[in-house]
Amino acid sequence: MVKMATNGQDIxxxxxxxxxxxxxxxxGPQDFRDQxxxxxxxxxxxxxxxQCMGQSGGTVxxxxxxxEWQKDLGTGVAGMWDVDQQYPSIAWDYYYEEPSGGVTYTNRTGRSAGPFNEGIWSGNIMSDPSLRISSVEDLNANGFSTLTTQSTQNVxxxxxxxxxxxxxxxxxxxxxxxxxxxxxxxxxxPNDVQFTSGSSFPVAFAVWDGSNVERNGMKGISTWFTAQMPN
Structure with a gap:
């Protein structure tokens, strides 16, 4: 079930x-998230x-x-539920050049962060929770294998x-x-959809069931529906 509403400023x-x-x-390697x-x-x-992620010349x-991002909110551990929380009895070694006694780098946000976390250092929003504004990611695609995180997150x-x-x-x-x-x-x-008074627009939906090992293109999808903005 899906409902949409607007107050004239937001949708x-x-x-x-x-x-x-x-x-x-x-x-865990056996785990897949709901989305x-x-x-x-x-x-x-x-x-x-x-409807499956757009096409060349047809950006969505x-x-x-x-x-998983929802779980990360409020965990109190680097803003991310990580290996340390999933497996609290885990044994881990020091990073290369790390002083005895544990993590000391000031730019680290947790055990899994720092110079040897390529995801954070490359600006990957999946690895760095500070790049997120909520449990929703704002993306664009032009077909299969083109899904790209927007540089500005506003959803x-x-x-x-x-x-x-x-x-x-x-x-x-x-x-x-x-x-x-x-x-x-x-x-x-310019990569965002824009909603104007009185206009109609196509909208489609997808759901992933983690317990069914659904991820990437394995998901339940809809066709395009048409929604109408009020005047």
Whole structure:
């Protein structure tokens, strides 16, 4: 179930779907996360591009909520649930050139950060929680294998797994995910979808079930739907 609303300044999306298991980490090789994404064409003229991540010349703007990022919020450990928390009895060696006694580099945010964390040093938002503004990632794609994180993140969101079913007006009686996302109607980013009063726009959805080993292109998808902005 998906609902969209606007207050004239922002647009909000509320999504609710059944999911029997909570999957919110990929630390272990056997783990896959629950996710949900919304997709919009960036260009508002002509027919929408291919609904599976767009196509050459048909850029799409994707807002992807991530259960693992949701878990990272408020963990109190470098802003990220990491190997140390997943496996509290883990044994680890010192990094090369690290003084005896543990982590001392001032630019580290935790055991897994620092000079030997290539992800953080390369500016990878998956590795560096300081680059995120919420549990939602703002991306673009022009077809398969082109998914790219935007340099400016301006979509916020939050998610809640309800093990006993939706509390209010939900889709299902059993365990469910409830996710909300929000962004301003217009931005200065040419790679963002823009929403104008009275306009209609295509929108598509995708959901990943971590317990079903779903990741990357393995997911449940929709075709394009048409949403209408109020005047």
């Amino acid at each position: 909000g999306v509320w999504a609710n779907w059944g999911d029997q298991t909570l999957n919110n980490t990929t630390i 949900m994404a919304i997709q919009f064409p960036v260009q508002d003229a002509g027919a929408p591009p291919f 703007n994707i807002w992807r909520w991530n259960a 916020v969101g939050n998610g809640l797994w309800e093990p006993y079913g939706a509390l209010k007006g939900g889709c299902c009686n059993g365990p469910t995910w409830r996710v909300v996302m929000k962004r301003s109607l217009t931005t200065d980013d």
